[in-house]
Structures are given as structure tokens and as C-alpha cells.
Amino acid sequence: MVIGLDGVPFSLIKGLLAEGKLPNWAQLLESGSLKRMNSVHPCVSSVAWATYMTGKNPGKHNIYGFVDRQPGSMDVYIPTSRDMAGKTLWEIISQAGKRVVVINVPVTFPPREVNGILISGFLCANIDKIAYPKEVAGLLKEMGYRIDADAWQARKSLDKFLEDLHLTLEKRMEAMFHFLEGETWDFFQLHIMETDRLNHFLWGLWEQGDAQYGPEFLKYYQKIDAILGHINNALDSDTRLIILSDHGFCGMKKEVFLNHWLQREGWLKFRGKAPKSVKDIHQESKAYSLIPGRVYVNLAGRESSGSVRFPDEYERVRGEVREAMLGIRDPDSGERIIERVFTREELYHGPHYDDGPDLVAIPCNGYDLKGNLDEKELTYKGPLVGMHTFDDAFLYIKEGEVRKEDNQFGVMDVMPTILKLMGVPIPEDVDGQPLV
Amino acid sequence: MEKGFTVWFTGLSCSGKTTVSQGLADELRKRRLKVEVLDGDVVRTNLSKGLGFSKEDRDTNIKRIGFVCKLLTRNGVAAIGAAISPYREIRDYNRREIKDFVEVYCKCPLEICIERDVKGLYKKALAGEIANYTGVSDPYEEPLNPEVVLETDKETKEQSIGKVIRKLEELRYIPPAEATSYTEEEEETIKQRLSDLGYL
Numbered sequence: 023m024v025i026g027l028d029g030v031p032f033s034l035i036k037g038l039l040a041e042g043k044l045p046n047w048a049q050l051l052e053s054g055s056l057k058r059m060n061s062v063h064p065c066v067s068s069v070a071w072a073t074y075m076t077g078k079n080p081g082k083h084n085i086y087g088f089v090d091r092q093p094g095s096m097d098v099y100i101p102t103s104r105d106m107a108g109k110t111l112w113e114i115i116s117q118a119g120k121r122v123v124v125i126n127v128p129v130t131f132p133p134r135e136v137n138g139i140l141i142s143g144f145l146c147a148n149i150d151k152i153a154y155p156k157e158v159a160g161l162l163k164e165m166g167y168r169i170d171a172d173a174w175q176a177r178k179s180l181d182k183f184l185e186d187l188h189l190t191l192e193k194r195m196e197a198m199f200h201f202l203e204g205e206t207w208d209f210f211q212l213h214i215m216e217t218d219r220l221n222h223f224l225w226g227l228w229e230q231g232d233a234q235y236g237p238e239f240l241k242y243y244q245k246i247d248a249i250l251g252h253i254n255n256a257l258d259s260d261t262r263l264i265i266l267s268d269h270g271f272c273g274m275k276k277e278v279f280l281n282h283w284l285q286r287e288g289w290l291k292f293r294g295k296a297p298k299s300v301k302d303i304h305q306e307s308k309a310y311s312l313i314p315g316r317v318y319v320n321l322a323g324r325e326s327s328g329s330v331r332f333p334d335e336y337e338r339v340r341g342e343v344r345e346a347m348l349g350i351r352d353p354d355s356g357e358r359i360i361e362r363v364f365t366r367e368e369l370y371h372g373p374h375y376d377d378g379p380d381l382v383a384i385p386c387n388g389y390d391l392k393g394n395l396d397e398k399e400l401t402y403k404g405p406l407v408g409m410h411t412f413d414d415a416f417l418y419i420k421e422g423e424v425r426k427e428d429n430q431f432g433v434m435d436v437m438p439t440i441l442k443l444m445g446v447p448i449p450e451d452v453d454g455q456p457l458v
Numbered sequence: 459m460e461k462g463f464t465v466w467f468t469g470l471s472c473s474g475k476t477t478v479s480q481g482l483a484d485e486l487r488k489r490r491l492k493v494e495v496l497d498g499d500v501v502r503t504n505l506s507k508g509l510g511f512s513k514e515d516r517d518t519n520i521k522r523i524g525f526v527c528k529l530l531t532r533n534g535v536a537a538i539g540a541a542i543s544p545y546r547e548i549r550d551y552n553r554r555e556i557k558d559f560v561e562v563y564c565k566c567p568l569e570i571c572i573e574r575d576v577k578g579l580y581k582k583a584l585a586g587e588i589a590n591y592t593g594v595s596d597p598y599e600e601p602l603n604p605e606v607v608l609e610t611d612k613e614t615k616e617q618s619i620g621k622v623i624r625k626l627e628e629l630r631y632i633p634p635a636e637a638t639s640y641t642e643e644e645e646e647t648i649k650q651r652l653s654d655l656g657y658l
Contacts, residue, residue, distance in 0.1 A: 066657065088657040092490070100640075100648055104633060105490060107460075132633075144651065147644035173654035222655060277656070313657065392656070406656045 023257055024211045024264045024440065026074075026127060027246065028067055029218035031270035032058040032416035032428075038243060046251030050263070054420040058413070058428035061269040063369050063382050064314050065410045067218060068101065068145075070268035070433050071128045075110040077437030077452035081370030083108050085129055086378055087312060089393070093324045093377075096301040102145055103130050107374060109449070111437045112136050112209060118446045120208035123201045126194065127213045139201060144170035144215055165200070168193045171216060176223040177405045183223060184238055188245070191216045195249060202256060209444065212253075217246065221271040226407025229273045254420075262443055263420040268433055270414025274407055275388035276352065278359055279397040280311040283350060286400070289343060297395045305329050308339045309380075313393035314410075315360075316379035317343060340365065340380055347383050353400060359389045387411060417457070424457045431457055460491060462531035463631040464524075464556045465622060467540040468549060468601060469564030470593045471579065472571040474610035474618065478564065479540040481619040489632060489639070491536045496523045498541030511590040517548045524552030531558055536631075544592045546599040560629065562622055563604040568593050570611045605629070 035056070038044045062073045062080065064087060072085035080086050084107045091098050106129055112122040116137035124130065124140045131142035133154035140154045141162065146169055153159045168190040176183035191214065198212050220242050228239035254263060284290035291304035303310055305327045307320045319339050322328040330339050350359045362384040370378045385391050389401075390409040413429055417436060422443070424431070434454035441448045442456040465482065467475040476497055486493045498519070502509065505522055509515040520543045530537035543549050553559040571593065572580045583591035590596045606625045608618040626632045640648060652658045 088652050092487075094487075099490070100645070100652070145648055147640065147647035147651075170651065173651065177654070219655070390656070393658075404656075 023253065023261050024209075024266070025250065025253065026071070026211065026213040027217050027265060027267045028128075028213065028215045029221050029269055029271050029410065030267040030416070031272075031411065031414040032056070032267075033270065033414050034243075035416060038240075043240065043244060044247040046247045046254070050250065050254060050265075050418065050420060054263075054418055054422060055424050056416060056418045057424045057426065057431075059266070059415040059417045060429055060432040061410070061412045061415050062433060063364060063384065063412065064316055064379075065269045065412045066314060067128045067215075067268055070415075071213075072106050074266075074268065074433045074436055075112070075127065075129075076106070076108045077111070077434055077441075077448075077454040078108055079370055079372060079434065079453050081375040081378060082372035082451065082453065084374035084377060087314070087316060089312060090377075091300050091312065091318075093321075093328075094326055096299070096303070096326050098299050098301070100145065101129070103132055103134055103142070108451070110134070111440060112138075112140065112211065114441065114449065115209045115444065115446055118444075120444070120446070121206055122209045122211070123205055123207045124211045125198055125201070125213060126215060127211060128215070138207060139205065141197070143213060161200075162197060165197055166193055167197050171219050173219060173222070176219075180223065180235060184242075187216050187219060187242070191245070191249075199252075199256070202253070209440075214246065214249075216242075217267075221408040222406055224407070225271055226273045262422065263418075264436070264440065265416075265418040266433070266436055267415045270411035271408050272387045272411050272414075274390050274409040276390070276401040276403050277392050277406065278350075278385065278389050278401050279392050279394050279399070280315065280317065280347075280383065281393060281395050282397045282400050283347075284309055284311060284317075284343075287346060289339075292395070299395070302395075303327055309343050311391075311393050312379070313391065315383035315385060315391035316393075317347075317381040317383060319343075319380045321380075336380075344381055347381075350400075352389070358386055360384070361386045384412065385409075419458065422458050426457055431455075460534045460536075461558070461631060462534045462536065463558040463560060463626070463629075464527040464531050464537040464539060464552075465560045465562055465626070466527070466543070466549065466552065467538070467562045467564055468543045468604075469610075470566060470568060470571045470598055471542055471591075472574040472576050473564040473566035474608065474615075475540040475542075475564050477615055478562075478608060478610070478618045478622070479538045481615055482622050483536075483538055485619055485623060486536050486632070489635075491632065492534065493536045493538065494530050495538045495540065496526055498523070498539075498543075501541070511596070513545070516543075517545065520545075520548045520552065524548075524555060527552070528556045531556055542592050542598070544596065544598045546601065549601065558631070560606070560622075560625060560631070561601055561604040562606040562608060563601045564608050564610050565600075566610045 068088050072083045076083040112124050122138040126143045128143045131146040133140045133142045146152045171187045171190040224239045227235040289308045293304050311317045344363045347360045364382045366378045438448045438454045438456040483493045483495050506519040523539050527537040582588045583594040627634050
């Protein structure tokens, strides 16, 4: 049984445990190990969960973000399970003749065939299309199942957003217990997305000790704690419980618009005054960015509007942009915004290496890198008060010892670990290493 | 890696091979497949430059196109071959070599092809100015069991493309459209959801 808690930091669990606020977590820790885990670059849920479910780096699984571009046309699209290369954990388990139930994991829409049931996650917009087999959708509708909480509510009323978030979680649990108890399964995966949503809009308020929403934030985590207790009690003694998150969280000081910076520094130009997408970039552009911190050279022969020649000019442009990015400062405080910049060869390898970004900028905590195209300022302070972090995800294995120190392993290693625990052979092209 | 396959268009000159194959390539690219088109007319300007229209040269040309399709197919590409390929034996040779091979016969009566005569070559062949012209002075052997038959004199281009796509879906070379893409409304919903979360 695997439970994914989206965006829940190791440090938060540890902190709340120390305060005695998570009794069920405390009980779980009596017989298992909890370690701090690294995420992936770029650190967003779609990339991290694709890495988890394939056990491979993005150069092999081909998911680099929630949005991507077709270089030949510069059309922008939302990568889905159809774009994800390679077999998933549950497809491999299915092929081994075992039965699976998978609920709500990101990048599982459209649902791919498994031996069992797969209910895809928030990239599905139509509940009729959410499940494999299709018939499951009818049952979910009867239950009043909700795909995702409405984040737009958070920008209008945090109270209504919280109400929605609670209801969405309750409906998901109702469906989960239905399948947990009513289906025969060898592998069960539940994904709780709501924690990520809560963190995006309430993290900063909790951190600052907001009198109204700080307690609401804690209450939600205690509800999750109670759910973990219920699930643990429902499992038989032969079932191994694994809980993990895909990335950590920290408070957000500002959103940072990298394309504004590229434009200001002369690397990026647009055709026309109000660019709507990267399709509108001018041929003279040298580089552009997609969220979060992915930077692409406008390469001749790759981008439809490409003009930078490979290899000499490409390397020069990439080197100069990399160097210059490290010097970006917060115009108000003077603080550094970019902590580090990776080249793609430092991060990725595999058949889809060429589809990846040329550079990946890693921000200093508090600065969230965005890909907006038509911003008038470099930074913005809006309703989002939490952002993702790389080195603060976690992995818990009940009655198991993770044989690596904190941060000496990553989300990529969990899939081969699960296969090993289940006695299913690990495919040779998996990048991760088993941790048990 | 996606599973590769070859779609092989065969038929008389002006029977619609290039038109439908280009449309098919566009549709497959929309579904984010890696696609390569090997059009007979184009191939004769590079890969098979210098070859003529004797049976031997025609066979060599079709085998060369088939060989490239085979390499592309085994590397996960959707390869599209579009050439008259008049001889059944060589088409079947390519089928055996490539294995994941979908033969599409562009069936169009000779008189309609002559009417179309996009390149003006039928006129020349009929006047005896060109020798070995398929359908006029050279044979065309119809496929016996093609996966798809397109009646390009009766169908629209879109209908023909649709027939090939449905066959590829049926053979599970490509997933069904409903499973691959959002409707426009659904895509807007998802973009809005991602935007509300600050992910766009």
C-alpha cells in the first residue's frame, strides 16, 4: 500500500511530530523508517511523479513540466500519460500477473490499461474519462467523487477554498475505502493532492502564525494524520505500508518572471506587442523560458523560429545566459534569486534528452520561477504563499529500513524499491536503485 | 518509446498518395508521434537519384525506401512511404522486412488520374513521349490484401485520412483519439486549473 502525500515536507512532519501533533504518524514511526528524500529537477509534481512511477530520469520518461512546447511548431501543450515514455510501476506489476488499484496520481490521465483499476488525477477534466476500466466512472459519479479542489476559490475566499479542500479529501477517502475493502489487490496506491493545494495557499500564513488560518492549516494535517491511522488499521499484517511525498515546500517571497528578465537583457524578443505564447517569439531571440526555470536556446533547426547555430553559438549563448542568471537580484531586497543553474547534460540522459530544457535554473528558497510572457516587472507578490523545494521530500517504509542516509537518495529510487519488496523483477532500463 | 510502424501508400500516379500521406503525417504529428514521410517523387531526387523506370530500377527504388522505413520503424517512428510501387512482389518484400507494415491502396480509376494529371506526365505518356509509364505503358499490380483501400475519386481527403487513422487505432499502433486528446473545452478547464495553481 503506497500513499502519496503531494508536496508534504519531511521537515514539517518532523516538526509537528516533535510538538506531539501527529499521533498516528508517531505510531507508524515505532515500526518503520522515515527519511528525508530529494525530488527531481525541475521540482514540480508532474515531473516528480512521472519519475517515481517509471523509476527513470526525465530524459527517459519525457515529462519535463506541466506545460511543454513542440519545437517544430512552438505549439504549447499539456504533457499527459500519452507523452510519458516507458512502463509505470503499476503496469510492470500488472504484467507480473498481480492486481493493482491506483487512485489520483498526477500524469496518469488519460488512464492507461492495468490489471485492475486506475483512476487518473487532476489533469483529467471530465469524470467520464477518468478511469480504467471506463465503467468505474459511473460509480465515482454516484459517490460524488471530486477530481480536484477549485484553486480559483483560494484567490477569492480562503474559507470557501478550505471547505472545498475538506470535501474533496473526504470524497476521495470514501472512494479509496470502497476499493480498498471491496477489491482484490496486490498493490494499492492512493494519492492525496490536497496537501499541495493547502500548502500553496496557506503555507505562508501558517509559517507566520496567522491567528485564523494557522490553526486551519494544522487541522488539515491532523485530518491527514487520522486518515493514515485509519488506513494503517485497515491493512492486514502482510501488507507493507509506504508513504512518500514528491517535493518539499517553503514560504514564497515572490514570483519571478524569467522571460521578463530575458527580454530586458536582450535575449528575448516578441513579434507584436502582446505575446500570447512562445509561438510569438521573434526569430532574433536567443533564449526563452517555460515554468519553472526551464530555459531553452532558440536553436536553428529545432525551434521553428530558431536562429542560434549549433554548436559554437549555442554553447556561447547557453554559457552567457547561465552566468547572467546567477547574477539576478531581487530589485527590492538585493537578495540573490537563482541559487544554481544546471545544463541539461548534468541532469538528463536517455532517448528524450533532446526534448529537455537546455538549462534548468534552481531558485533560492522563496523565489518561485514562472514562465509568464507579458509581465511588466521582474517580480510579483500575489496570493500564492508557498513554493516547492527539492531537498525536503520524504519516504516512510513500515517495518523496513531505508539503507541510505537523508538526501542520499531520490524519488527515482522508490519504484525499484517497491518492485523489490514485491518480488517483481526490476527492468534493466530503470535508473533508480532499490533502497531496501 | 512508442511502437514504430510503416504506412505504405501505393497506387497510380495522381491517385492521391502524396495528398493523403501529408494529411496523415499532420494528424499523427498532432498526436505527438515522430513522423517521417518518404515520398517517391522526393526520394528520386536524392536517395534514388539516377535510377530510371525499368522494372529493375523501380524495384531498387522501392527496396531503398522500404529499407529506410524499416530503420525508422524499429526506432519508434511512424514512417510513411508514398510511391507508386507497382509490383506486388516488392511491396510484399517490404512487408516481410518491416513487419509492422500497413498497406494503403489509393484506388482511383485510371481515367480520373489522367484527368487530374497534376504533373502533365499522363499527357506525355499517352502521346508516346515518355516510356514505361505506370497505367499507360507499364503495369500496375493491385494489392490483394491491403489493410486500407481509399477510393480517392469518391472520398474527401479528410475521409481518406480518417480511414487510415481508424485502421492504425484498430491495429493498436496509435491509441484511440478519445484517449489521446482533450476536447477544446477540457483543455481550457485544465489550463485554467494549472493557471490558478500558478503552474502555467
